Amino acid sequence: MTAKRHPNVSSDSGTRRALARARDGKTLDLAEAAILLRARGDDLDALLAHASRVRDAGLEAAGRPGVITYSRKVFIPLTRLCRDRCGYCTFATAPHKLPDAFLSPDEVLEIARQGAAMGCKEALFTLGDRPEDRWHQAREWLDAHGYDDTLSYVRAMAIRVLEETGLLPHLNPGVLTWKDLQRLKPVAPSMGMMLETTSRRLFTEKGEAHYGSPDKDPDVRLRVLEDAGRSSVPFTTGLLIGIGETIEERAESIFAIRRVAREYGGIQEVIVQNFRAKPDTAMRGMPDADLHELAATIAVTRLVLGPKVRVQAPPNLIGEEYTLMLRAGIDDWGGVSPLTPDHVNPERPWPQIDDLAARTAAAGFTLRERLTIYPEYVLAGEPWLDPRLTEHVAALADPATGLAREDAVLQGRPWQEPDGGLVTGGRADLHTAVDAEGRTGDRRADFDSVYGDWDALRERLPSGGRDGSVRDHTVRADVREALRQAEADPARLTDEQALTLLDLAGDQSGAGADDAGLEELCRIADGLRREAVGDDVTYVVNRNINFTNVCYTGCRFCAFAQRRTDADAYTLSLSEVADRAQEAWEAGATEVCMQGGIHPDLPGTAYFDIARAVKERRPEMHVHAFSPMEVVNGASRTNLSVEEWLHAAREAGVDSLPGTAAEILDDDVRWVLTKGKLPAREWIEVITTAHRVGIPTTSTMMYGHVDTHEHWVRHIRLIRSIQEETGGFSEFVLLPFVHHSAPIYLAGIARPGPTARENRAVHALARIMLHGAIRNIQCSWVKLRDDLCRDVLAGGVNDLGGTLMEETISRMAGSENGSYKTISEIAAMVAPTGRPLRQRTTSYGRPSEERAEAARRSDGVCQSVRGPLLTVSPVVRRE
Ligand code: SF4
Structure with a gap:
């Protein structure tokens, strides 16, 4: 027709x-x-x-x-x-x-x-x-x-x-x-x-x-x-x-x-x-x-x-x-x-x-x-x-075509939690093998599909894109005024002034940098740090336990997540988690930090089971666990509200939450950085609910990828406003983007992390903008070299995070700074600054003498994770 x-x-x-x-x-x-x-x-x-x-x-x-x-x-x-x-x-x-x-x-x-x-x-x-x-x-x-x-x-x-x-x-x-x-x-x-x-x-x-x-x-x-x-x-x-x-x-x-x-x-x-x-x-x-x-x-x-x-x-x-x-x-x-x-x-x-x-x-x-x-x-x-x-x-379903089976028999079947979510499997030695042998490939097998369409993503890039964004560097008239404001009354620094201070770092190539201004900015931040927390440089003896790296969330910056069948995929059993916590305890740890991929097989109760497994083995261990993304995942799987879930998690042994999964709290950036991770408003809801029910959290910012300086300023401002409302953040952690194996970098969309000057400027700015609200500003030795850690310690930072014992997430992304740091190594790093070094607990208290002594004996890292470190590049194909 x-x-x-x-x-x-x-x-x-x-x-x-x-x-x-x-x-x-x-x-x-x-x-x-x-x-x-x-x-x-x-x-x-x-x-x-x-x-x-x-x-x-x-x-x-x-x-x-x-x-x-x-x-x-x-x-x-x-x-x-x-x-x-x-x-x-x-x-x-x-x-x-x-x-x-x-x-x-x-x-x-x-x-x-x-x-x-x-x-x-x-x-x-x-x-x-x-x-x-x-x-x-x-x-x-x-x-x-x-x-x-x-x-x-x-x-x-x-x-x-x-x-x-x-x-x-x-x-x-x-x-x-x-x-x-x-x-x-x-x-x-x-x-x-x-x-x-x-x-x-x-x-x-x-x-x-x-x-x-x-x-x-x-x-x-x-x-x-x-x-x-x-x-x-x-x-x-x-x-x-x-x-x-x-x-x-x-x-x-x-x-x-x-x-x-x-x-x-x-x-x-x-x-x-x-x-x-x-x-x-x-x-x-x-x-x-x-x-x-x-x-x-x-x-x-x-x-x-x-x-x-x-x-x-x-x-x-x-x-x-x-x-x-x-x-x-x-x-x-x-x-x-x-x-x-x-x-x-x-x-x-x-x-x-x-x-x-x-x-x-x-x-x-x-x-x-x-x-x-x-x-x-x-x-x-x-x-x-x-x-x-x-x-x-x-x-x-017909397994050959995916269409309906002709001979299908309709029959009710139980809808239940998948079995075996926490059964050990895969490359469970990745935490040490990544140091000695590297990762198996530089990308997961479903690279072309799990992150969505790369070309479509390019159209979403926030302004600035791959080249980052710095404003017109020829305009310097306001620098002195911004520095004066930062020193005299940091809490009243305007966004415009904050941006002016970030501009001191220059652009990606260093063009437009104002080194004298940057030194002055760091000097001001250093003074505020001294005023807020004194001279001590602190660290915690802790162990990261990333219980699985199987994940299909599709965060485009994440080189840790693997497809279930990838050679580098692994999952730890509950007893392995508990064993690692025990080992950490023997090495003097006061904290385990536990986060993992959003494994589709994880039973709804998995997070509670993991916390319980640690507490049953070591009741005194501080369980710092589960990012807001994991909280939402746990809540949706158990059909509990976030608040109900957090109460249950606390009962199971969770003492505090890592404020990770924040990345940049602006959906324009988030939807480029991640495909399926929670939106900014959900992150804020989880964090403020945790604070309301009495669970403290850290706060973080991952920067230097597709974001601009405006995003950094807005993010820090938002963190401050949450803190003013709840008072529940113990620290602010700055996480420079590690690019080498990050999918979004491999796809040619993100820039290769922040520059050294940007790192100095943003750590200093965080100290200034959060002055009077968050006392502890932490840098990440995993992502910064020792000399850069020293630079930011001289510009507002007072905390170095933990000895970590098994840092696998950044190592998989190509960080070359190892997956643990002994106390001696931390001390050697800090020594040139002349500042005193002090072990702390998660909540910045002093560990007991028994813990401190155990940490001294082990030098803050258990023996089982120590080994040679690939020095050429941590991303090495195994034959
Ligand atoms: S960051 Fe976390 S949620 Fe996102 S892909 Fe990696 S493991 Fe999964």
């Missing part, structure tokens, strides 16, 4: 050019996409042909040529209450029109069981957005049934469905935060939320479709798509066309989806849905979106998104135009239910699956059933699929 002729449209040169580019496989720009969205008649026929070719190439590459997929599902409308008021929606309703605010667990399970009996494999949870924020009936229902919020109920029901029916949940609960995604990922192999449109006008202008619907802010919805990508959640999104958006806005929406799809690779399908007016809605008078317009949008979506992205048109909204949609480039019909109606479009029944198969065959394709998680993600497994769901998915 050919597209219906449109009498008023003829090819103009713009259309011809855009069609030619589409035909030749060239990348379309926004203007060309908008032109093609208007194509009708012969132009539309040509457009559809080009889109078809791209779709066919994609299916061929995916190993399923000519296969159009669908998912056999039941629709579970968990609640039809919603806090939004979209002008086209009949799904959302008012409490008095419903028997109850939510479906009961029995009702949910009844629908799921019937679906399972009819061969369905997907349980589509569709519901209104956070109804408890608008309807007291929803709040009361949740309270009466013991759920904190709607998402807690969704999570609980997804688990029940998995356990009692074996159906795979697909969750559509509306807008989700990054933390919500962590919480829901273990219970659903896929999730979704329609972007609908990026048109802000439709959201802000009265009378438009999204006016009055807080969750339809396009910026919020795009953030959800990004957070899903960062969290490696296979995610469904799409466009709703004909709701008042212009053609240009529609094109922009397609490009917005493309950007996220490209950057994270997590958009598993894009639904292109046409608006259909419904009686009893504010938009009942609007015309339905024309099906040729829909076809053109599908085709442009296909061309812009390319062959890999799956494009879908809902078969119950397209009348008889199945062939037209296939010609437009779809490769999926979405979820089709043999049991439940489309509750969002109840007036449009889904076709019978046999009928759909026949219509698909008539157009020359084969219909095959897929699961809610698309085959590509089934076959990839980690990090897309949580280990708690592996068995549920494997029971239904």
Whole structure:
């Protein structure tokens, strides 16, 4: 069938050019996409042909040529209450029109069981957005049934469905935060939320479709798509066309989806849905979106998104135009239910699956059933699929294709913690072997996928990029004034003055440096240090225990994390952790510092188990453990709030938290530095909650990668404001970026760490900006050479951190400063400064004489970790 002729449209040169580019496989720009969205008649026929070719190439590459997929599902409308008021929606309703605010667990399970009996494999949870924020009936229902919020109920029901029916949940609960995604990922192999449109006008202008619907802010919805990508959640999104958006806005929406799809690779399908007016809605008078317009949008979506992205048109909204949609480039019909109606479009029944198969065959394709998680993600497994769901998915998936198994038997399976998260395995001697032999390769095996798309990332670089950022060095008029302010009243130094002081370091090449000014800055910081803490240079005898390096978070600066199967991957058992703590105790340690990768197999209780294992062996040992990222990970796995989790962690033996995972507390930088690590606001929430419940933390800043001096100043300012509110930071630790094996450096995006002058300037500035708030400024001997440590000791620093015994994280990144320092080595480093050296506890108290004596005997480092140090380069390929 050919597209219906449109009498008023003829090819103009713009259309011809855009069609030619589409035909030749060239990348379309926004203007060309908008032109093609208007194509009708012969132009539309040509457009559809080009889109078809791209779709066919994609299916061929995916190993399923000519296969159009669908998912056999039941629709579970968990609640039809919603806090939004979209002008086209009949799904959302008012409490008095419903028997109850939510479906009961029995009702949910009844629908799921019937679906399972009819061969369905997907349980589509569709519901209104956070109804408890608008309807007291929803709040009361949740309270009466013991759920904190709607998402807690969704999570609980997804688990029940998995356990009692074996159906795979697909969750559509509306807008989700990054933390919500962590919480829901273990219970659903896929999730979704329609972007609908990026048109802000439709959201802000009265009378438009999204006016009055807080969750339809396009910026919020795009953030959800990004957070899903960062969290490696296979995610469904799409466009709703004909709701008042212009053609240009529609094109922009397609490009917005493309950007996220490209950057994270997590958009598993894009639904292109046409608006259909419904009686009893504010938009009942609007015309339905024309099906040729829909076809053109599908085709442009296909061309812009390319062959890999799956494009879908809902078969119950397209009348008889199945062939037209296939010609437009779809490769999926979405979820089709043999049991439940489309509750969002109840007036449009889904076709019978046999009928759909026949219509698909008539157009020359084969219909095959897929699961809610698309085959590509089934076959990839980690990090897309949580280990708690592996068995549920494997029971239904054809292992060769990732599509649904023809002979699958639906059967509930327990949803439980993975076994064996803390079973020893891999290169468990890495902590010493990295010194003697180096790492196996300079990058992990999934380097090209685990961090997202490197090219897309380049477009995200904050200003300054690889070259760092220093301002105009010719302007020096304010330097004297800034130095005077720093000395006279450091707490009132302005951001502008702080930047002026950082500028003393010059740029990457040293150009513009003002060495006399820098000396003066360090002198002032040195004076403030003396005033705050005296002359003692302190250190702690401690041991790092990094219990696993398996991690798929995708921090792009991290050279420590490994894929499970990499040669350098390892995990320690609980008894190995306890053994290392015991050994450290015998060497005089007062602290173990424990952090690890976000291993997908870690049981929810792993962090508590680790703390307990140490305390059971050495009750007096201070357990300084678990970064805010690990806290959030632990809380989402145990389904506890951060506060509940922290209380439980303290009971298990955690005495303080490292304030790592801060990097730079600015999301513009964070989302370049890391793919999946927690956003800045979550870091702040964990830290302030810890302080509130009485758990002290350190604070850190990792700098000198893709950041600018402005970021450093804002970060230090933020740390100070948190400290003024909570008083819970014991110290501020400056962590220069170690670049050699850092993925973001290998990809050519980050600069090779800060310069020596920058290190001096920022340590001094931290002392000045934090004066009166944080007493202890720590430098990292792991990341700075001895002479640089001495330089910063002369410019505001009073603490050197620990003897560490096994520092593996920076060593894996290429630090050449070893993985431990004996007390003698620390003393030798400090001696030229003439300052007294003093052992301290984690909280800067004095260790007992017994501890100090044990430390003296061992020289602060246990024998088992001592060995030769690779001096050429710590990054050496083993044969
Ligand atoms: S920094 Fe931590 S969370 Fe990030 S990749 Fe490395 S080990 Fe994983």
